[in-house]
Amino acid sequence: MTALQPEGAADSAAPSAYPSPDAAAGAGVTVILAAAGQGTRLGAGVPKALAPLRGEPLAVHALRGVGQALPLAQIVVLQPPADPRLREAVESAFGAEAAGRIRWVDGGAERSDSVRAGLAAVETERVLVHDCARALVPPSVFADVLAALGAGADGAIPAVPVVDTVKLVSDDGAHISSTPPRSRLRAVQTPQGFRTEALRLAHSRPGGVEATDDAMLLEALGLDVRLVPGHADGLKVTGPLDVVLAEHILAAREEPAGPSSSIPTPGGPAMVTPQSPQGSQTLLPEPAFPMPRTGVAVDVHGFSDDPRRVLWLACLDWPGERALEGHSDGDVVAHACADALFSASGIGDLGSVFGVDRPDMAGASGERILGEAARLTREAGFVIGNIAVQLVAQGPVFSPRREEAQRRLSEIAGAPVTVSATTTDHLGFLGRKEGVMAVASALVAPAAGQPRPEREPSV
Ligand SMILES: Nc1ccn([C@@H]2O[C@H](COP(=O)(O)OP(=O)(O)OP(=O)(O)O)[C@@H](O)[C@H]2O)c(=O)n1
Numbered sequence: 001m002t003a004l005q006p007e008g009a010a011d012s013a014a015p016s017a018y019p020s021p022d023a024a025a026g027a028g029v030t031v032i033l034a035a036a037g038q039g040t041r042l043g044a045g046v047p048k049a050l051a052p053l054r055g056e057p058l059a060v061h062a063l064r065g066v067g068q069a070l071p072l073a074q075i076v077v078l079q080p081p082a083d084p085r086l087r088e089a090v091e092s093a094f095g096a097e098a099a100g101r102i103r104w105v106d107g108g109a110e111r112s113d114s115v116r117a118g119l120a121a122v123e124t125e126r127v128l129v130h131d132c133a134r135a136l137v138p139p140s141v142f143a144d145v146l147a148a149l150g151a152g153a154d155g156a157i158p159a160v161p162v163v164d165t166v167k168l169v170s171d172d173g174a175h176i177s178s179t180p181p182r183s184r185l186r187a188v189q190t191p192q193g194f195r196t197e198a199l200r201l202a203h204s205r206p207g208g209v210e211a212t213d214d215a216m217l218l219e220a221l222g223l224d225v226r227l228v229p230g231h232a233d234g235l236k237v238t239g240p241l242d243v244v245l246a247e248h249i250l251a252a253r254e255e256p257a258g259p260s261s262s263i264p265t266p267g268g269p270a271m272v273t274p275q276s277p278q279g280s281q282t283l284l285p286e287p288a289f290p291m292p293r294t295g296v297a298v299d300v301h302g303f304s305d306d307p308r309r310v311l312w313l314a315c316l317d318w319p320g321e322r323a324l325e326g327h328s329d330g331d332v333v334a335h336a337c338a339d340a341l342f343s344a345s346g347i348g349d350l351g352s353v354f355g356v357d358r359p360d361m362a363g364a365s366g367e368r369i370l371g372e373a374a375r376l377t378r379e380a381g382f383v384i385g386n387i388a389v390q391l392v393a394q395g396p397v398f399s400p401r402r403e404e405a406q407r408r409l410s411e412i413a414g415a416p417v418t419v420s421a422t423t424t425d426h427l428g429f430l431g432r433k434e435g436v437m438a439v440a441s442a443l444v445a446p447a448a449g450q451p452r453p454e455r456e457p458s459v
């Protein structure tokens, strides 16, 4: 598998080790919303994009989801050809100005024809192809797809495990050819994210018409398409029963905010997690400035006398240096970063999320802990602005590896992480070299108006 680099554009196409908050909010990304289908299986009497879900067209829900997940993204809508009704419905929901910022492209006979037509209107280096039919995909899925693209994949698609046993059958559908092991099967969803150049190349090849998703065209070229976790709310509204499910999901979202959408402030009013106002008609929420949130954390580990342990700091190993004690690998820098994210997003702290009583966390690496913390932060509806962390230690000498540490941590967090180091001038337990400490702060901002998930985060 190869990571495609467009000819002559290798530098500009290279993933940044320091993705900006703007990138996470969709700057430099175009979302192609495939909405040109007729909805034959739904049988609503109108093209599916216009079929109502709790009184609003499916496309309005889909566009609201895109606007909430990636407020800075450009949007191309693939509309049923020669049919002005979709644009009119979007204008009526969001206003003529918002609808005017969308590029409207007539779709083709098949979904892949529509996407190919839409690609001609894309000017950004990254593109997400999203089914209007999957109108309720939560923002965390968009964020995960973009993060995987930022990490260098040619494509990234959301996937969920398959619950049915699936058979490969003969051409006439009457005989079983084989039964693939279910554990290796995934049902894939949208948005599917790609380097635009890779998707253009894939769509330019013959045979694309039969493609039922875009990823398979890249797979055929041997390009690197990665999977990220999909979501049950990303169901494809295909038949009438799907409308019932989708309306149930919407109804649950519209219920008054439960305890998990507010963080009690001792002695004061609840601090409400920023959300879009219910029933808001804002496609791109420009005026409602989402308030960023800061978090702080400290982590301390004592030095170990165990010769089998290795020193890990900032997700780098330090051969020859004295190791730290801990249930995990003792990487105070990574732990402080992770805990600062929890502090900022309000989803607990290192102890409550990862728990020293959990046997599966024994020896857990700083990479796993920070990576999971970043994932859970995004899943809770936040984009990560940055993390700043300082190592306080009498040794090892950190500065020669500072850049390397920053790169590694930023890669893992999917956001800029800066690292500094200091000593205590030989004062206190740190000065006596009994252990090391790291202190971190993190900045996160709400990615969308999604209610925060009603569940305990888990690894
Ligand atoms: N020529 C087409 C066909 C489909 N789509 C879009 O691709 C997505 C997935 O297609 P599907 O769910 O099959 O929608 P329809 O084609 O409308 O449904 P049906 O096959 O029942 O007619 C939908 O958002 C649909 O609007 C499209 O843009 N252009």
Ligand SMILES: C[C@](O)(CO)[C@H](O)COP(=O)(O)O
Binding pocket: 111, 131, 187, 188, 189, 190, 212, 213, 214, 236
């Ligand atoms: C792209 C897709 O949603 C991935 O599961 C799916 O293949 C679209 O299929 P459809 O028949 O065009 O709805």
